[in-house]
Amino acid sequence: MTVRTDGGLGDTGVFGREFDAIGRPIEVGTASGRIISVSFPETLPDDANGVHSLLDRLHEYLTGAEDDFGDVAVAITVPTDQREVLESVRNVPYGDEADLELVVRMTSGLDHEDEDDLQTARTALRENPLPIIVPDHRVRGVEGATPPDVAERLRDIEGIRAN
Structure with missing residues (x-):
């Protein structure tokens, strides 16, 4: 579709x-x-x-x-490394969640053990221009562009339970 x-x-x-x-x-x-x-x-x-x-x-x-x-x-008009992070987040399925380390592992060219790469991912999520479409609410333990109250509601809708 x-x-x-x-x-x-x-x-x-x-x-x-x-x-x-x-x-x-x-x-x-x-x-x-x-x-x-x-x-x-x-x-x-x-x-x-x-x-x-x-x-x-x-x-x-x-x-x-x-x-x-x-x-x-x-x-998505952000720097290439951030765009790649956001494309990885688009691959987190409906009703699932990932932590920041997994998102970085899913992103080609980034190392989950490199603090600069982890910071790149944090920045990409915080500055995400397409919340819901790029579901930053599915990434736990890091601030996304979706307002916290909305992110909580989206997780409820998808059946994602807080750990």
Whole structure:
């Protein structure tokens, strides 16, 4: 399945919708048919466009449908080593979790015993431009870009239990 990023309104823009399941809105930025950003603002602008196929999928996911968003076309504009970390995080399956060391082991060119490489992974997760699509909430013991209360709710939705 391919996600239409135009919501029927063109393939570039910012779309947003309130989601009761997490108690806040989600905004999705698109460019050239790819998702470039996901954020959790406190409020949406009055003119926010809520018509987008990814927002529909997010609604289904937040109400219990299993979705790993692996087919979503993304454009991750971060340094190469950080992008590779984020691509590794995309491979952590729905309902599973990994620790930072495992994520670094999964990332080509990084060494899980090298503190600089571990810091690269921490930075990538903290600055993740695509939370949920790049599921930093599935990486335990490290701060991601997903707000903590939202990350906790996403782990609940996926059945990931805190250790």
